[in-house]
Amino acid sequence: MSCEHLICAACAGPVVEGRCPVCREGRAKVHHHGFLGLSPLVIALTVILALALLALKHVGGY
Incomplete structure:
Protein backbone atom coordinates (compact mmCIF):
# COMPACT_ATOMS: atom_id res chain seq x y z
CA MET A 1 0.00 0.00 0.00
CA HIS A 32 5.64 0.00 9.01
CA HIS A 33 8.34 -2.64 8.86
CA GLY A 34 8.64 -5.78 10.93
CA PHE A 35 11.37 -6.98 13.27
CA LEU A 36 14.74 -5.26 12.62
CA GLY A 37 13.32 -3.48 9.57
CA LEU A 38 12.59 -6.74 7.76
CA SER A 39 9.24 -7.36 6.15
CA PRO A 40 6.99 -9.99 7.73
CA LEU A 41 7.26 -12.07 4.54
CA VAL A 42 11.07 -12.28 4.80
CA ILE A 43 10.81 -13.25 8.47
CA ALA A 44 8.24 -15.96 7.71
CA LEU A 45 10.33 -17.38 4.86
CA THR A 46 13.41 -17.46 7.10
CA VAL A 47 11.52 -19.37 9.79
CA ILE A 48 10.13 -21.84 7.23
CA LEU A 49 13.60 -22.40 5.77
CA ALA A 50 15.08 -22.97 9.24
CA LEU A 51 12.34 -25.49 10.07
CA ALA A 52 12.87 -27.30 6.75
CA LEU A 53 16.63 -27.54 7.37
CA LEU A 54 16.01 -28.81 10.89
CA ALA A 55 13.59 -31.45 9.56
CA LEU A 56 16.10 -32.58 6.94
CA LYS A 57 18.82 -32.86 9.56
CA HIS A 58 16.48 -34.87 11.80
CA VAL A 59 15.47 -37.25 9.00
CA GLY A 60 19.06 -37.71 7.85
CA GLY A 61 20.17 -38.64 11.38
CA TYR A 62 18.58 -42.12 11.33
Whole structure:
Protein backbone atom coordinates (compact mmCIF):
# COMPACT_ATOMS: atom_id res chain seq x y z
CA MET A 1 0.00 0.00 0.00
CA SER A 2 1.17 3.51 -0.74
CA CYS A 3 0.35 6.80 0.94
CA GLU A 4 0.94 8.89 -2.20
CA HIS A 5 -2.74 9.54 -2.82
CA LEU A 6 -3.98 9.64 0.78
CA ILE A 7 -5.25 12.97 2.12
CA CYS A 8 -5.03 13.75 5.84
CA ALA A 9 -8.37 14.40 7.57
CA ALA A 10 -6.70 16.71 10.09
CA CYS A 11 -4.82 19.14 7.83
CA ALA A 12 -6.18 18.24 4.35
CA GLY A 13 -2.63 17.85 3.05
CA PRO A 14 -1.08 14.84 1.34
CA VAL A 15 -0.09 12.21 3.91
CA VAL A 16 3.16 11.59 2.07
CA GLU A 17 4.34 15.12 2.99
CA GLY A 18 3.78 14.58 6.73
CA ARG A 19 2.66 18.14 7.48
CA CYS A 20 1.09 17.38 10.87
CA PRO A 21 1.43 14.70 13.59
CA VAL A 22 -1.60 12.85 12.21
CA CYS A 23 0.01 12.68 8.75
CA ARG A 24 3.29 11.45 10.16
CA GLU A 25 1.57 8.76 12.22
CA GLY A 26 -0.50 7.62 9.24
CA ARG A 27 2.57 7.50 7.03
CA ALA A 28 4.44 5.47 9.67
CA LYS A 29 1.57 2.96 9.86
CA VAL A 30 1.47 2.51 6.09
CA HIS A 31 5.23 2.06 5.84
CA HIS A 32 5.64 0.00 9.01
CA HIS A 33 8.34 -2.64 8.86
CA GLY A 34 8.64 -5.78 10.93
CA PHE A 35 11.37 -6.98 13.27
CA LEU A 36 14.74 -5.26 12.62
CA GLY A 37 13.32 -3.48 9.57
CA LEU A 38 12.59 -6.74 7.76
CA SER A 39 9.24 -7.36 6.15
CA PRO A 40 6.99 -9.99 7.73
CA LEU A 41 7.26 -12.07 4.54
CA VAL A 42 11.07 -12.28 4.80
CA ILE A 43 10.81 -13.25 8.47
CA ALA A 44 8.24 -15.96 7.71
CA LEU A 45 10.33 -17.38 4.86
CA THR A 46 13.41 -17.46 7.10
CA VAL A 47 11.52 -19.37 9.79
CA ILE A 48 10.13 -21.84 7.23
CA LEU A 49 13.60 -22.40 5.77
CA ALA A 50 15.08 -22.97 9.24
CA LEU A 51 12.34 -25.49 10.07
CA ALA A 52 12.87 -27.30 6.75
CA LEU A 53 16.63 -27.54 7.37
CA LEU A 54 16.01 -28.81 10.89
CA ALA A 55 13.59 -31.45 9.56
CA LEU A 56 16.10 -32.58 6.94
CA LYS A 57 18.82 -32.86 9.56
CA HIS A 58 16.48 -34.87 11.80
CA VAL A 59 15.47 -37.25 9.00
CA GLY A 60 19.06 -37.71 7.85
CA GLY A 61 20.17 -38.64 11.38
CA TYR A 62 18.58 -42.12 11.33
